[in-house]
Amino acid sequence: MLMKNLILAAVALLVTGGVAMAASAVNRDGEPRTLVVTEGGSQSELTVGPGETVEFCSGGCFVTMPNGDREVLTGTETIEISGGRGRIR
């Protein structure tokens, strides 16, 4: 009983701690576009193929759009890339 309760509590903690939201980016252009994503202490390049949608940034990140614009995402937005410009919805 004790064990069960403890395990349940731990699982609840893990589940709620582990559930992450994410931002998504969709590329409306005919060519692949690259976003530079800085999340936490690491920076990475994210290439989105034409018409593709990717999920990234589970909790707040800095993004550099293909045209050089910089943006900050809280992790709930959807970015639409068209003509190299990223628009946040």
Added chain:
Amino acid sequence: MLRLILLPACLLLQFAFAALAATHEPSSLLAAQRATITDVARATDVLAKKVDEQSGDDAKLVEIRVELERLAREVFDASLAFRPRLSEINTRLEQLGAARGDGEPPEPEAVTAERTRLLDEKASFNVLIGDAERLSVRINGIIEEIAQLRRDLFASTLSRRYDVTAALSTDVLGEFNSELGQIYKTVSSWLAFTVKYRLKPLLTATFLALVSALCLLVGGRRLFGDFIKPDPTEEAPTYLSRLSVALFSTLIPSASLAMFLAVAYYFLDYFRLLRADIAPLLWALFTVLVLVFFVYRLARAVLSPRMANWRLLPVRSQAARWLVLLAGLTAAVTGFDYFMDQVYLLFGSQLTLTVATSLVATVVVGLLVILIGGVRPLDDAEGNPRHWPLKFRYLLFAIGGAIIAAALLGYIGFARFLSQQVVVTGAIIATMYIGFLTAGAVTKEGAFAKSWLARRLERYSPFDETTLDQIGLVVGMVINVLVVLIGVPLILLQWGFRWADLIAWSYRLAGPLEIGSLSFSMVGILTGILVFVVGYFFTRWFQSWLDGSVMARSRMDSGVRNSIRTGVGYVGLVIAGLIGVSAAGINLSNLALVAGALSLGIGFGLQNIVSNFVSGLILLAERPFKAGDWIVAGAVSGTVRKISVRATEIETFQRQTVILPNSELINGAVGNWTLRNKLGRVEIPIGVAYGSDVRRVHEILSDIAKSHPAVLKNPEPFVLFAGFGESSLDFEIRFYLSDITAQLPVQNDIRFAIVDAFEAEGIEIPFPQRDLHVRSGELGITSKPARGGVRASPEPVELHVEEGAKARRRRKIDPE
């Protein structure tokens, strides 16, 4: 006149200022965010230096990490502040379009100027966000570094090997003595000074601490009086009461002591009585005191060495005494070790001294644990002492052995960690276990109803046994939740997690979760449920108030009351649900989307249910019948019992309950005998034999109807000469009753009266009959007389059936 001119002027001025402010905003936004980011960068530098300085102190590192996390959020928010302006700029740039090329006609000067201005502004934003990004990376890097440092720190504490042989020399004893002397000197000088010069604040602090602790103790005793002291006269206390006594007799005195010490410490600090060398000493002492006291109380509560019938664990009395002693000693030794460690830290003592003390203490703890494992607390089949169950015993032996082995091999840190875990985590888990057991016992059927709280509840409230049982269920759940909420963080704290970690987790728990476009949080959902429950009970209360106080006094018809009551109930429920959903933080417009998508499916799938529901609402509003009415719907005839959302309950006169879907009651024809009044007509048909005196019959029937007291005089009863039947002259008595539901006794009375009267007058009541005439004649069939058969007559036989033309009185023809 002047005013009339001034007013628009003022307005214009205001607009001008507002416009000015608006144009100024971007640059001020930039300046403000730049200032924030510069501040954060400076704070980060300071913290980074601190990390290097404090790299050996776990608690400090956690503090720095929390501060860094705050800074990271600040940088993030500062960058986020640009978003509205950035999207404004982007939209405007799109409207302006791309710059024209060489071959195209030049664009107006103003357009070029604005584009340049906007692009410049955007570029400066981008630069600043870039700075913020670099800063954020740096902060996160430091946070990761801290995590690594803490991991290393923990591992090195546990895995560091000390030279034990050096610690076992005789010099250490002398050093120990001198340390004790130093403690004595420090404490006595502090006490002498305080008593001499600051006696009043000292006494005040002590007094305040005593008062607060007494408040808790007395309050606890008043509230849980029955639970703190076991009643020695009680022969066989219930499991629940034993558990509660164990729980509360541990928690309340321990909490009181903790309160006393905490308040004393607080006020000593407040009056500035604590010197820098005394404060940590006192803090360590107080912590150890509370811990040891708690473990001792817990052991006594569970084992109850004096009163065998209040014991939670079924151990022998002798063993119980031993176990309490051993547990108390284990706690005391561990506490002593912890306290001495703080002392050495404070006085900067030799490492050998720390190692020696810890070595001795941990070995003693290990031995004590093994001793606990060696106790024979249980009874075997013959009533002789028996060991613990094998697994438990070996677990204890293994822990004790591990502690001793680690200490002797020089892994003092590990041994201390283990022995502290054994005491503290063991105590917390034992308390939690009792809590869970209590919850389980409360939840058991009928257990709560017999408890002291329920008895008190019963006295002041109209709860019956079933309700109390349900309350017991809820109480059990609440206890479970509380135990987990309090116990798990305590254990995690023991395992090296810090408050800051736990708080960060709880924020995450409370934070919003995203599922698709729906966003909600655990706390929000719980709030929503709570709000809904409150709304539901409020609706119930309002319903009964409306029904009992308002509508009962207005002498409303019971059907109307029922309709209003039910309607109010539904409306209240829907409102409570809506408020609950919005309190849960679920956006209703999001739900509308889902509902829109599902409505087609719902429309097909739940067609009947929805139509029944709407029909139910119509029934409540239109009231073609109400509860208690006698209705006839198709083949069903009976009394309406209840009109609910989907169906109506009808009780037939055979006491069968028929559940009729509301839509059938709306769509089909429903006869209601008692819609506006209960007046109704009853017909009793009766036939008399041909040849009777019909006028006399008419007169008799008319008299019978009129003379019955239940038959209404107006409309007058009427006797109809209904027709010439096949075997009778048919009459029908038609009379009205004020209450049609009570027609059966009246019908009985009248029929009896008719029979009696006809008997007296010699009037015959006929029944249908057939006369069989057998005529003799040639059949043209010659047959030999069959043996024992019917003799064929020489005349032809004419079969003549005369159907009931003639009535004979009570003379039956033998069919043979």
